[in-house]
Amino acid sequence: xxxxxxxxxxxxxxxxxxxxxxxxxxxxxxxxxxxxxxxxxxxxxxxxxxxxxxxxxxxxxxxxxxxxxxxxxxxxxxxxxxxxxxxxxxxxxxxxxxxxxxxxxxxxxxxxxxxxxxxxxxxxxxxxxxxxxxxxxxxxxxxxxxxxxxxxxxxxxxxxxxxxxxxxxxxxxxxxxxxxxxxxxxxxxxxxxxxxxxxxxxxxxxxxxxxxxxxxxxxxxxxxxxxxxxxxxxxxxxxxxxxxxxxxxxxxxxxxxxxxxxxxxxxxxxxxxxxxxxxxxxxxxxxxxxxxxxxxxxxxxxxxxxxxxxxxxxxxxxxxxxxxxxxxxxxxxxxxxxxxxxxxxxxxxxxxxxxxxxxxxxxxxxxxxxxxxxxxxxxxxxxxxxxxxxxxxxxxxxxxxxxxxxxxxxxxxxxxxxxxxxxxxxxxx
Ligand SMILES: Cc1ncc(COP(=O)(O)O)c(C=O)c1O
Numbered sequence: 155x156x157x158x159x160x161x162x163x164x165x166x167x168x169x170x171x172x173x174x175x176x177x178x179x180x181x182x183x184x185x186x187x188x189x190x191x192x193x194x195x196x197x198x199x200x201x202x203x204x205x206x207x208x209x210x211x212x213x214x215x216x217x218x219x220x221x222x223x224x225x226x227x228x229x230x231x232x233x234x235x236x237x238x239x240x241x242x243x244x245x246x247x248x249x250x251x252x253x254x255x256x257x258x259x260x261x262x263x264x265x266x267x268x269x270x271x272x273x274x275x276x277x278x279x280x281x282x283x284x285x286x287x288x289x290x291x292x293x294x295x296x297x298x299x300x301x302x303x304x305x306x307x308x309x310x311x312x313x314x315x316x317x318x319x320x321x322x323x324x325x326x327x328x329x330x331x332x333x334x335x336x337x338x339x340x341x342x343x344x345x346x347x348x349x350x351x352x353x354x355x356x357x358x359x360x361x362x363x364x365x366x367x368x369x370x371x372x373x374x375x376x377x378x379x380x381x382x383x384x385x386x387x388x389x390x391x392x393x394x395x396x397x398x399x400x401x402x403x404x405x406x407x408x409x410x411x412x413x414x415x416x417x418x419x420x421x422x423x424x425x426x427x428x429x430x431x432x433x434x435x436x437x438x439x440x441x442x443x444x445x446x447x448x449x450x451x452x453x454x455x456x457x458x459x460x461x462x463x464x465x466x467x468x469x470x471x472x473x474x475x476x477x478x479x480x481x482x483x484x485x486x487x488x489x490x491x492x493x494x495x496x497x498x499x500x501x502x503x504x505x506x507x508x509x510x511x512x513x514x515x516x517x518x519x520x521x522x523x524x525x526x527x528x529x530x531x532x533x534x535x536x537x538x539x540x541x542x543x544x545x546x547x548x549x550x551x552x553x554x555x556x557x558x559x560x561x562x563x564x565x566x567x568x569x570x571x572x573x574x575x576x577x578x579x580x581x582x583x
Contacts, residue, residue: 192483201492201567204484208565215570217541217549219561220369220397220524223423225473232476233425236469257475259466261447263458267471270478271430274399274486275414277406281435283460284428284471288396289316291415291431292363294460295392296320298441303329305360308351308389310337312368317394317415321363331358337368339556341515344376352383361390366404366414367397370552372497372524372559373515374402381411390437396420400481401523403490412437421493421523421563424477425470431460489564493523496562496571501525503575509582513556528557529582537581544577 193203207226210216216224225233247256257264264284272279285291297320301307307321311334318332325332335354341347351362362384366377381391392413398404400421406414414432418424433441438456445463452459481489498518504510504527513526528537534551537558541547547570549560562571 195485195488201564205565205567207480210565214546215548215566215574217547217560217562217566217570217574219401219420219563220559221420221550221561222426223400223420224563224565225423225425225477226480228480229423229425229473229476233469233473236472240469257468257471259468259471260464261462263449263455264461264471265455265458267475267478268457268461270475270482274478274481275404275406275416275432276408277432278435280455280457281432281438283431283457284474285415285431285460285463286427286466287316287419287429288314288394288415288417289320291429292317292392292394293320294431294444295413295415295433295441296324297444299361299390300440300442301328301330301360304331304358306331306333306356306358307361307363308333308335308354308359309363310335310365310368312337312339312370313363313365313394314369314396316396317363317365330360333359337373339371339373339513341371341373341517341520343515343517344379344520347373347375348379348383351380355384355387355389359384359387359389361392363392363394365397366393366395366409367401367522367524369397369524370556370559371513371515371526372397372521374398374520374522376520377409377411381409385410385412390440397524400489401493403486406432413441418474418477422477422481425473427467427470428474428477484564490522492564493562494521496566496568497521497523497525499568500560500562500571500574503572504578507575507579507582510578511557523562525560525562526552526556526558527560528555529578532557532581534558540581541574541577544580545573547574547577549574 193200197203208224209227210224265279268279268282271282307330309318321332324330335350337347364375367374377393384391391411393411395404395414395416399416412434417429419426419428439453443450443459447462447464449458449462509530510527514521533554534557538549538551541549549558552559
C-alpha cells in the first residue's frame with residue numbers, strides 16, 4: 155500500500171489517490187481479477203478450473219475439512235490485504251462505526267455479513283449472531299437459558315466436547331441433568347434415531363441438543379423430524395451444525411429448530427475463528443447474553459447483543475465476507491451436490507472391498523462429505539500414516555477402532571478419490 159502511495163505521489167496523483175485510499179474497500183484489484191477468472195458453470199472443466207482458485211499444493215491431497223477447511227485464494231487475499239492496511243494505513247481510517255465497508259469486529263452489528271449468512275441458512279438475520287466458533291456459540295446458549303435444578307438436557311453420547319461441555323458446566327453449577335442417550339454407530343436409518351430420541355423424552359426434558367451431522371460418524375440426523383417431536387412437548391431445540399454449512403444444505407425454516415450453531419472455518423473455507431449462533435427471534439429474548447457490552451439489552455436486534463463481544467479480529471471478517479461471496483458464486487446446490495457426489499463416490503468405491511468397515515449410516519441419504527471407516531488389522535493412526543506414505547493424502551485418524559474420517563470437498567477431484575480407494579485396496583490385499 156505504501157509503495158502504491160509513493161507511486162501515485164510520483165505521478166502527481168497523491169492528493170486524489172489518498173482520498174480514495176481513505177475509504178477502505180474489501181474488493182481489491184487482485185480479488186477482482188480472481189473473481190473474473192472463475193470458470194463459468196457450463197464449462198466442462200468447471201471443477202478442475204475451480205481447483206485453481208485454491209492455493210493448495212498439487213503434490214498432496216487434503217481430506218480433513220471436518221477439522222479445518224481450506225481458504226480459497228480470494229479469502230487469503232481479503233484477510234492479508236486488510237491486515238496490511240491495518241499495519242500501514244490505519245491512520246487513513248476516519249472512525250465510523252456505521253460503515254458497511256469497515257467491519258469492526260466485536261462492536262458493530264455486522265448486519266452486512268449476517269444478511270449473507272441468513273441467505274445461506276434461510277432465516278431472519280436478526281436471529282443470527284457472529285461468534286468466533288461453535289464452542290462459544292453453544293456456550294452463549296447453554297449459559298443464557300434460564301434453567302433450574304432437576305431440568306433435563308437431552309443429548310447424545312456422540313457429541314463433540316465443543317457442543318457438550320457448556321452443558322456439563324450447567325450440570326455441575328446449577329444441578330441441571332445432562333442425559334446422554336446412546337446413538338448407534340453406524341446408524342441404520344433416520345427412523346432409528348428419531349425413535350431413540352423420542353423414547354428418552356420425559357416431562358422434565360427442557361432442552362434437546364444434538365449434532366445435525368455427527369462429527370465422529372458423518373451421520374446427517376433427521377433434524378426436522380426430531381425438532382418437530384420435541385416442539386410438540388415444549389422442548390427447546392438446539393442443533394450443532396459445526397459440520398453442516400457448506401457440507402449439506404441447511405434450511406432453518408424447514409428444520410424448525412429453536413437454535414442452531416455453526417461455523418464457516420470448516421466447510422465454507424473462511425478463516426479460522428468464524429462461527430455463528432442462530433436463535434429463533436420468537437425465543438431469543440429468553441437467552442441472556444454471557445459476554446456483555448453496550449448492546450447487551452438490545453431487543454430490537456437480539457443477534458447484535460451476542461455479536462457485540464469486544465474487539466476481535468477485524469481482518470478475518472473481510473475473509474469471511476469473501477468466503478461467503480465465493481460460496482454464492484459457486485452456488486448453494488452446485489457446492490453441496492459436489493461434496494455429496496465425491497463422498498458417495500468414495501463410499502461406493504470402498505464398499506466393494508469387504509475388508510472395509512464403515513461407521514457412516516447404512517442409509518446413504520444420511521451421508522454427505524464425511525466418511526468414517528477402517529480396514530481389518532489397522533488402527534486409525536496406521537491407516538492415516540499409510541495414506542500419507544503411499545499417496546501424500548491427509549484424512550484424519552479418529553481412533554483405534556473407527557479408523558479414519560475422510561472429508562471430501564469441492565477442491566478434491568474424482569481422481570483423488572479413486573486413488574484413495576486403490577490405496578485402501580492395496581493395503582487390505
Ligand atoms: C459437531 C461439532 N461440534 C462442535 C465442534 C467445535 O467447533 P469449534 O472448534 O468451531 O468450536 C466441532 C469441531 O469439530 C464439531 O465437529
